[in-house]
Structures are given as structure tokens and as C-alpha cells.
Amino acid sequence: MQQASANRVERLVQQFKELYGVAPELMVRAPGRVNLIGEHTDYNDGYVFPAAIERDILIAASVRPDKQVRLFSLDMGLSATFTLDAIEKASIEEERWSNYPRAMAWALQNKGFSLRGVQAVLQGDIPPGAGLSSSAALLVACGLLLLAAAHQTLDLVELALLAQQAEREFVGVNVGIMDQFISALGQKDHALFIDTRTLHYEAVPLPTSGVFLVIANTNKPRGLVDSAYNQRRAECEEALDCLRRFLPSIRALRDVTLEEFTRWEARLPEVPRKRARHVITENERVLQSVDALKRGDIALFGSLMNASHRSLRDDYEVSCTELDALVEAAWALPGVYGSRMTGAGFGGCTVSLVAEEALERFCKEVPERYQETTGREASILITRAAQGAERIL
Secondary structure, eight states, X not given: OOHXXXXXXXXXXXXXXXXXXXXXXXXXXXXXEEEEEOOSOGGGTOEEEEEEEEEEEEEEEEEOSSSEEEEEETTTTEEEEEETTSOOOOSSGGGGGGHHHHHHHHXXXXXXXXXXXXXXXXXXXXXXXXXXXXXXXXXXHHHHHHHHHTTOOOOHHHHHHHHHHIIIIIIOOOOOSHHHHHHHHOOTTEEEEEETTTOOXXXXXXXXXXXXXXXXXXXXXXXXXXXXXXXXXXXXXXXHHHHHTTOTTOSSGGGOOHHHHHHHGGGSOHHHHHHHHXXXXXXXXXXXXXXXXXXXXXXXXXXXXXXXXHHHHHTSOOOOHHHHHHHHHHHTSTTEEEEEEESSSSSSXXXXXEEGGGHHHHHHHHHHHHHHHHSXXXXXXXXXXXXXXXXXX
């Protein structure tokens, strides 16, 4: 455990004692994530390449003798209570945040698990609204906690799938599998290559010395994400329908090779053609990235990150002035191997691969240039790839 996390654990234990009058019996953590490459490929059955980050959700708890679940969020200063006998969505605004724990309890009970009531305190240091998957981390952590309280276990892949089901069917957000998957199964000092169709995954080593992942947050509200996401999905479907006239056996854009696309792209309308070009080339970049890292070719991996951003900016059109400003400021600095937007787009974060000797200059100059360009202040988070969800008490 990182020293900062150890300090947070100590504070959480103390605050649990103050709130409930007893020491916690259980504690779990689940991390947020950053996707290194492979953006907007997941709903096209493609490849993604995320890493868990050194920011997480911590939950301390003790088991209750009844079916009550009593929660307190230290970050919001809000409490919520529900019963496992009749799990419903929160009816008042101040308890809406608890829909994620409720959703996970609902999904586990639907799966046949007999759960026990708990009293819990939650605390997280994942920046909310930044596209770093704080909601997926909360779901996975709650699932791990409820299982531990009931002396039950579940394969981590199944836990990730249940967390996805919980968010889709209870919370009502149509998410892919990547966020829950990497929060549950992330490995320290590794990124996870995931085939979103088959759920085959492979841990790929990242450099453990001399190189850091640096996440830069635009701090821009992401108001366009939902509508643009639905529009991009529809445009990918249109491209798929067009390509099926020439390639009738394809199930998704992931089945189209670059050679096949080059042969038939002129037959597609301009916008679906651009969307398909991004997805097809991005899948290829993920595969090349995995191979590059296995061979220790950090420079090639960085160049693929750069190409990914250009594709997201020009072909998929989900970047924005703020994301471009952060990426271009990073590109201008020596010691930056690669930089790209990460997540859905229109705000959120960039991720950069930065040499250790360039960190200080990056943290100073990138925010300065960003503020000059946009008038906004960027937040910087330096991380290495972290371990996935685990019980720590």
C-alpha cells in the first residue's frame, strides 16, 4: 500500500469509530482507471488498453445483525440507509449517490447471493467527473465489501460483469465493460489488454523506472458527452451497415481489416467513413502498442498514443479546444514520449507518458500553457499502474 493510502486508511478507521462507536471489521479498496489507448472501440467489439491508477475508493465496514445497509460518505458529508429486503432507488436527492451501492447489492442478490447488512464509511480520492471511473470503482468496491461481509467470494471477471449489469439495469447508464473490468482486475505496474468481445485479457508490463503516467484534467464540464456518444454509436452502426454490403460476414467494425477498409472506404458517406476509420485504425494501434511494450519500445508506444489523439480529434471528432491544448503543450516538451485525450471526450483528461527527468517541467509548463490558451486551470495527477480491487482488512 502507498504511504498516502496508509494514512487514508488510518483516518478512515478513526472516523468509522467516531461514527459507529466500534472498529471496522472489513475494509476494501477499488481503483479508478485511465485508458492508455483504444478509445471508442469498446462498443464496436474492439480492443482497449487501460491501467488502474493510484487513486481509489476505500470502504470501511462492520456487519450488522439485520438487513439494513447504513452508509456515510466522508467526501460529501451525506448518509443513506436502505434495506436488503426491498432495494429501491433513492427517493430523495441527498441519497442519490447511494444508488451505486444499492445497485451492487441488487445485482448480487439477483445472482443468488444471500447478503448481510452492514454499516460503512466511504472515502475516495478519484477526481469526480474527470472520466477516471469513480463510479465503476464504487460499484466494484461495494461488491467486494458485500461479498466479504457475507463470507462469499466471486471470480473477479464475474464481479466486473455484475458491476456493469448493476450500472446498466439499476442506475440506468448504458456503460461498456472496460471500467469495471480494470478496477476489478488491474495489476500493479501493468496495463490490461482487453478484448471487449471475448473478455480475454492479458497483463502487459509497463516500465517500472524512469517513466510515469501523467493525467492532466481539463476541469471542463462535459455537457456534450451523452448526446455525442449516442450520435457516434449511430454513425458507427451506419458505417457497419454500409460495409456489410461488401463484407457480409462482419459482426462489428472490429472485424474489418485495414486493408478491407482501404478497399471499400470510398463507398461510405463521409461522416461514417471517418468514424469507421478511427475505430479500425485504433484497434490496430492497440495491438501495435501491446507488441511495442512487450519489446520495451517506449518511443513507439508514445508515437501510437500521439496518432490516437490525432485520430480522435480529426476522424472521431470527440476532442475539444481544452484537450487539444493540453496534448499540444505536452507534445512540445522534451521527455514526453506520447500524449492523448483519454475517455469519452469533450473534456475530461489527457494521459501522457513522461520521462522522470521531465516531470517537474511538465507539471509547471503544461498547466501554464493550458491556462494561456484556454483561461482554465488544469489539475495534474502523477501515477503508476496500480493493483485492482482488494480486501485490505
